[in-house]
Amino acid sequence: MHAVLSALADPIADDMREVVHVFEDELRSDQPFVGELCARIARYRGKMLRPTLLLLTGRACGRVTREHHVLGAVVEMVHMATLVHDDVLDEADIRRGGPTINRLHGNEAAVLLGDYLISHAYHLCSSLDSQIAARRIAETTNTVCEGELMQVSQRGNWSLREDEYFEIIRRKTAVLTSVCCELGARFADADEETAQHAAAYGHDLGMAFQIIDDVLDLTSTEEEAGKSLGRDAALGKLTLPLIHALRSSGEDRRARLIESLTSGDGNGRGTRLYPVELSASIEHASSVARSYVQSAIEHLSDWPPSEARDALTAAAEFVVHRRA
Template sequence: MNLGQKPVSAEFVRTLLATEMQAVDGLIRSSLHSTVPLVDQIAEYIISAGGKRLRPQVVLLSALALGYRGNQHRELAAVIEFIHTATLLHDDVVDESELRRGRKTANALFGNAASVLVGDFLYSRAFQMMAACNSMRVMQALADATNVIAEGEVLQLMNIGNTDIDEAGYLKVIRYKTAKLFEAAARLGAILCDAPQETETGLANYGLHLGAAFQIIDDVLDYNGNIDETGKNVGDDLAEGKATLPLIHVMREGTPEQAAVVRAALEQADRSLLPQVLAAVGQSGALDYARGVARGEAALAIRSLESLPDSPFSQALRALPELAIKRTG
């Protein structure tokens, strides 16, 4: 993961994209407007929570790394953020979450019905914006992505409390639910630039592996993260009955006692067993194992960019997977 020069920092990426992201944020806010006050209120509440904006960054960097000149990359960066935000609204309702990014979730504040409907508004607004790009390739990429994401949500729901899910099943869920939008974000840059198929495929693979690495680390942080940095409570996944990679590792490689406590906690979605689960996770080496899998995904992401010309933008793309696996929140 060495860039062949001094490591690129998160600050470098932020500075490189400062003007672009300012424009994207302006588009996000102007495109959110609705004549229905509650839509405005909830959408503004969610967007103003901030977040890493990593997916829009991937759209911008993939286009700029290929020499794009124009404004549509900003429009599509905003579209990607709207789709992501809509999935968060729906996720929080399904998971009955009460905290995200250190604040009350929209469903906790405004109710489930309003959150679901505003999520639908964000999806439809995203499709209005992508239609304005007048590109069937763009429409196809984003329509396919949203469909796969929806399938991923259902897959995850089917696996709640499932203690028989294996690593392959877990990876399928996160590739559908999380990595697919990263894949679409990276592919959009190539589509905007009419890049060769090899380049488009490479960028799509980059996004897929970056997204997988990002989600695996997210799942690691559910068991050793700090609420001030992650914005959510330790053990939330356990309380929702989600068998993520650290827990799958304990059930597969831990002692019979360790595996049994994890199985019981998942089947009962029982947060009271969290101390025992945390002990099992720590003693079995589950977090180190999961980080190793994330590092493998990050390495595959970087390898997928071999055909890109060297530039500050391609350097930033190569840095994102490493930054993703080193994050603490």
């Protein structure tokens, strides 16, 4: 796990071990090939950001239960399923410093492994006494799929607006971090207002997280990030810094930017832009992310002070300061 996030997770270290236990138990298979694929994706279990949010919210709201452990495994499985399918969509080769499933075993295995993960996520959900979590998780995955489909349908649209971009990342990323915090609160029997603040915190953190992810796609190195980079623009996927750069350019520079974004090196990869050319746009995106973090933290301001609440604040700050 990432060192900073790992420190944040101190108040929930034992609970996180339980989450990992539930996760691994659920994915056991009598089929060697399936076991091999699941062992491979254990590498993807990097930051464990979503279970961390779910457990910390539960702790900040008073308690962490067996349901939190199960739901922590559920949200991590949902997240991993989206990673595995994203890597197919993006034709990515590297994830968390190792080869992707599609690179190792082909697109078929990667599509099916994503399906397998999502199926097991719902299977775990259905082991809980109430339908509440299953309902909220399914609503969330409905929205995540819509966000991803919107993104695909907007590929190569060089006129994508900021508000459209925000709606895409809200659906594909922020609804999941939001539901993590909401369920963390609800399963600690938080009142409705607290659950809504938790959801709003998770939403804002998710927005900031995705914006910074999109910035890092331009500014980070593959070594730092441990995954394939620079593919957004090459695949015609506009992100906040690029939208800003295109919007603030005259016609000539705009045409030159699009030309530079779409020209590949023959391996399906776009030419890496020099970040210096985009520095004002990167600063714009970073500042939007910082205001989401500020807003996220404010949603917690009425909560009673606790180690877990401090960790949630630190998690929000981590999101914009990470290098990978």
